[in-house]
Amino acid sequence: MAKHDVDPVLRQLVRAVNESGQAAVPVTVSLHGTTLTGMLIAQNRYFSDLVEANPLMSALEPTSGLLGKEYAKEAEAESDHHLHVRAAGVRGDGEAAEGLWRISLGSVDGWALRAAAGRDVEDDRGPFARLLGTP
Numbered sequence: 001m002a003k004h005d006v007d008p009v010l011r012q013l014v015r016a017v018n019e020s021g022q023a024a025v026p027v028t029v030s031l032h033g034t035t036l037t038g039m040l041i042a043q044n045r046y047f048s049d050l051v052e053a054n055p056l057m058s059a060l061e062p063t064s065g066l067l068g069k070e071y072a073k074e075a076e077a078e079s080d081h082h083l084h085v086r087a088a089g090v091r092g093d094g095e096a097a098e099g100l101w102r103i104s105l106g107s108v109d110g111w112a113l114r115a116a117a118g119r120d121v122e123d124d125r126g127p128f129a130r131l132l133g134t135p
């Protein structure tokens with residue numbers, strides 16, 4: 001399989017969501033024949049949700065310090081190379097339909113932003129608030 005470049009738009013979206021810490025962006029991602037639908041979330045929120053769902057996973061949270069400083073540095077350095085999705089559905093050969101996913105940006109074949117039902121667009125500052133100059 002030929003290696004392809006990572007979409008710079010998706011990379012910037014992931015970076016913005018990670019910087020915001022709490023933004024959640026509705027996305028659909030295509031990965032080698034599987035389509036995953038859910039919310040793009042920040043890496044720190046991914047780890048928090050992972051520990052909340054299963055406290056035995058607390059060692060994986062970089063800020064816990066349980067796996068050392070080197071692990072924390074590596075996890076932070078890789079944060080912009082992975083997207084974190086709280087999945088609501090999957091189509092294709094995949095069985096799992098819900099849960100937390102950590103996906104390499106290089107594995108994404110395609111992606112789309114989805115409309116968020118029931119959200120007040122004027123009240124949603126989104127992950128790019130910093131770039132737009134809104135607090």
